[in-house]
Amino acid sequence: MGQLPTVLDVATAAGVSRQTVSNVLNSPELVRPATREKVESAIADLGYRPHASARRLRTQKSSTIGIRLDPMTDGISGSVLDRFLHALTEQADTKGLRMLLFTATDPDDEIRQFQRLRDGADVDAFVLTSTFHGDPRTEWLIENGQSFVTFGRPWGIDDMNDPQHLWVDVDGRHGLREATTHLLKTGLRRIGYIGWPSPSGTGDDRRLGWLETMRESSGPTTAEIAELEVTTQEGVSFGVAAVRALESVPGGVEGVVCASDSLALGALIGSTRRIPIIGYDNTPVAASIGFSSVEQPLDEVATGVLDLLTGAHGGKLSDDAVTDPRHRLVKPRLIVRDVPTLGVATR
Amino acid sequence: MGQLPTVLDVATAAGVSRQTVSNVLNSPELVRPATREKVESAIADLGYRPHASARRLRTQKSSTIGIRLDPMTDGISGSVLDRFLHALTEQADTKGLRMLLFTATDPDDEIRQFQRLRDGADVDAFVLTSTFHGDPRTEWLIENGQSFVTFGRPWGIDDMNDPQHLWVDVDGRHGLREATTHLLKTGLRRIGYIGWPSPSGTGDDRRLGWLETMRESSGPTTAEIAELEVTTQEGVSFGVAAVRALESVPGGVEGVVCASDSLALGALIGSTRRIPIIGYDNTPVAASIGFSSVEQPLDEVATGVLDLLTGAHGGKLSDDAVTDPRHRLVKPRLIVRDVPTLGVATR
DNA sequence: TCCAAAAATTGGATCGATCAAATTTGGAGC
DNA sequence: GCTCCAAATTTGATCGATCCAATTTTTGGA
Numbered sequence: 001m002g003q004l005p006t007v008l009d010v011a012t013a014a015g016v017s018r019q020t021v022s023n024v025l026n027s028p029e030l031v032r033p034a035t036r037e038k039v040e041s042a043i044a045d046l047g048y049r050p051h052a053s054a055r056r057l058r059t060q061k062s063s064t065i066g067i068r069l070d071p072m073t074d075g076i077s078g079s080v081l082d083r084f085l086h087a088l089t090e091q092a093d094t095k096g097l098r099m100l101l102f103t104a105t106d107p108d109d110e111i112r113q114f115q116r117l118r119d120g121a122d123v124d125a126f127v128l129t130s131t132f133h134g135d136p137r138t139e140w141l142i143e144n145g146q147s148f149v150t151f152g153r154p155w156g157i158d159d160m161n162d163p164q165h166l167w168v169d170v171d172g173r174h175g176l177r178e179a180t181t182h183l184l185k186t187g188l189r190r191i192g193y194i195g196w197p198s199p200s201g202t203g204d205d206r207r208l209g210w211l212e213t214m215r216e217s218s219g220p221t222t223a224e225i226a227e228l229e230v231t232t233q234e235g236v237s238f239g240v241a242a243v244r245a246l247e248s249v250p251g252g253v254e255g256v257v258c259a260s261d262s263l264a265l266g267a268l269i270g271s272t273r274r275i276p277i278i279g280y281d282n283t284p285v286a287a288s289i290g291f292s293s294v295e296q297p298l299d300e301v302a303t304g305v306l307d308l309l310t311g312a313h314g315g316k317l318s319d320d321a322v323t324d325p326r327h328r329l330v331k332p333r334l335i336v337r338d339v340p341t342l343g344v345a346t347r
Numbered sequence: 348m349g350q351l352p353t354v355l356d357v358a359t360a361a362g363v364s365r366q367t368v369s370n371v372l373n374s375p376e377l378v379r380p381a382t383r384e385k386v387e388s389a390i391a392d393l394g395y396r397p398h399a400s401a402r403r404l405r406t407q408k409s410s411t412i413g414i415r416l417d418p419m420t421d422g423i424s425g426s427v428l429d430r431f432l433h434a435l436t437e438q439a440d441t442k443g444l445r446m447l448l449f450t451a452t453d454p455d456d457e458i459r460q461f462q463r464l465r466d467g468a469d470v471d472a473f474v475l476t477s478t479f480h481g482d483p484r485t486e487w488l489i490e491n492g493q494s495f496v497t498f499g500r501p502w503g504i505d506d507m508n509d510p511q512h513l514w515v516d517v518d519g520r521h522g523l524r525e526a527t528t529h530l531l532k533t534g535l536r537r538i539g540y541i542g543w544p545s546p547s548g549t550g551d552d553r554r555l556g557w558l559e560t561m562r563e564s565s566g567p568t569t570a571e572i573a574e575l576e577v578t579t580q581e582g583v584s585f586g587v588a589a590v591r592a593l594e595s596v597p598g599g600v601e602g603v604v605c606a607s608d609s610l611a612l613g614a615l616i617g618s619t620r621r622i623p624i625i626g627y628d629n630t631p632v633a634a635s636i637g638f639s640s641v642e643q644p645l646d647e648v649a650t651g652v653l654d655l656l657t658g659a660h661g662g663k664l665s666d667d668a669v670t671d672p673r674h675r676l677v678k679p680r681l682i683v684r685d686v687p688t689l690g691v692a693t694r
Numbered sequence: 695t696c697c698a699a700a701a702a703t704t705g706g707a708t709c710g711a712t713c714a715a716a717t718t719t720g721g722a723g724c
Numbered sequence: 725g726c727t728c729c730a731a732a733t734t735t736g737a738t739c740g741a742t743c744c745a746a747t748t749t750t751t752g753g754a
Contacts, residue, residue, distance in 0.1 A: 397740085
């Protein structure tokens with residue numbers, strides 16, 4: 001068991017040449033079935049595995065995707081990235097792709113990392129997890145012809161349909177529509193919203209889902225709806241204050257939908273009445289405390305990201321990507337849970 | 348800006364040969380300072396980066412470390428792995444190492460992945476995040492001469508000091524000593540413990556920290572201490588039941604230390620009195636709800652893991668690893684927070 | 695000043711795979 | 725049986741770096 005077998009060993013064992021072995025691996029249709037079988041059994045016998053680095057040197061492709069591991073953001077919703085990463089790694093594997101991690105301290109540093117990884121032929125594509133209008137990173141990537149896909153829409157007016165910028169995102173508006181509709185269906189009318197101040201791409205999008213649904217409902221008037229909205233910073237403690245503000249509105253509030261699980265958790269803690277509250281992201285906290293939340297279908301996002309990457313890279317687009325094969329918007333789904341056994345402390 | 352520069356381009360630009368450029372990069376001490384400077388400025392001018400795959404093909408080393416991305420375990424404590432991964436990636440980068448992700452459905456599948464990644468020369472070491480006595484994975488790795496380090500001790504009697512098994516771990520016993528001592532110092536005497544059933548390597552270790560401290564204290568008798576312990580499954584809801592059991596013990600309980608943040612969160616939710624509760628892992632949940640918790644120094648763990656890997660790999664051990672240069676136990680620290688504004692609901 | 699030993703540098707070969715072009719094979723058609 | 729063409733297979737070159745052995749330059753002592 002000295003050396004690992006190479007193509008040459010397989011070729012000798014099967015009584016063919018190197019190239020034929022290579023063809024069996026990469027272009028099986030070129031090889032006659034009888035020959036193919038001989039080679040395949042030799043591969044199995046010897047336990048041959050292609051040497052990844054050698055292949056990459058020759059083909060100038062790394063079959064590796066780079067992704068930045070963000071420093072824990074606020075914390076609670078960090079698990080979304082975590083789950084996304086897991087889905088991505090799993091699916092990349094089935095396509096023969098690998099995920100390489102890197103970290104960066106700021107956007108400029110990140111660009112430096114892009115360059116480093118690209119020049120070393122370490123990766124041949126990047127996945128970015130959050131971008132913004134005029135993001136220097138996407139600009140650099142486009143200018144330098146690096147292929148990449150972002151999880152999250154670029155929220156600038158022009159950017160959104162830029163054919164050079166491939167993205168996959170979750171339809172937050174749809175998610176909040178679902179959440180709001182769910183509460184309306186249970187007979188509640190005055191549904192409040194706790195979100196982030198505008199402008200915030202994702203925030204404004206989610207808010208719209210609530211707003212539109214409320215306007216279409218037969219409940220509060222437009223003026224009343226406006227009073228049922230509170231925007232605040234992200235964080236549990238801000239959620240506490242926000243729900244108290246909502247509860248003190250004339251007419252009160254009968255249910256709340258939030259832009260995040262952190263805000264929802266705060267709302268649950270701060271709420272003096274036991275009103276239903278729905279979060280966003282379906283984080284472990286929501287699951288363990290037991291409140292409803294909108295779940296992002298991260299498997300689908302991962303699939304979309306890889307489809308776009310391999311499609312763009314290989315030059316061929318998948319058949320079912322009918323309308324816009326460069327962007328993909330997937331629908332989240334609402335996870336309904338009973339109101340948890342959690343309330344305010346009698347301090 | 349057609350092709351990326353190669354060693355030959357740099358050599359030509361600097362007026363030296365390929366090998367000299369290679370020496371500047373890999374064995375600078377062999378090159379005369381004057382020559383070295385010339386080469387270095389040529390490298391900078393051309394923006395040359397060595398082609399990672401070519402180097403790996405020649406040297407048969409990948410400078411890449413593989414790590415399995417676990418499927419989200421129970422959820423809440425999943426963020427520990429996340430933070431560890433971040434620390435690892437960051438520090439690996441400073442040593443010129445890269446982190447490659449993979450997933451696996453079970454231990455056997457994981458071994459298959461080891462093989463795949465090794466044969467493809469994709470990685471030259473692995474980091475395992477949790478091992479157990481008689482773990483088939485570590486056995487395979489040792490048998491096949493693969494270098495690896497585990498985060499977590501192998502809890503078997505013989506395994507622990509196996510010189511072939513490098514590990515880094517956090518001293519959970521010390522952590523629970525700190526937590527228990529902290530509560531004792533505030534004047535409380537009857538400190539309870541909520542943990543997992545034996546045998547559990549980490550669980551038993553943490554429990555010991557609480558038990559020893561209680562025995563050394565001037566508080567409850569040994570018999571009373573035994574009543575202050577509840578073991579249960581991991582999970583928030585189990586924590587709820589556990590704290591209620593403790594509160595109904597004759598004499599009650601004045602404070603609780605837990606084996607995990609999930610249990611601590613459950614205890615907080617289930618507790619009818621407002622007693623201080625300390626968790627373990629200092630997860631985002633602990634931070635946002637605001638209860639005390641024992642924090643694992645993941646940066647130090649990451650440093651240790653890489654030290655052991657590069658030490659074992661390069662054959663040289665760091666100077667300050669005095670006692671046992673193959674294993675490293677780091678001390679966690681207690682993060683103290685006020686009792687949170689969270690209690691039981693008046694259902 | 696000269697010579698041997700040490701230091702620095704050079705060109706050729708190589709890692710394991712794939713590409714490109716050349717060669718052989720097999721089968722249809724006459 | 726023979727020609728011819730397409731399909732199947734083989735051979736030679738190459739990707740970019742490092743290793744190895746050989747060569748040239750420098751250093752230091754007599």
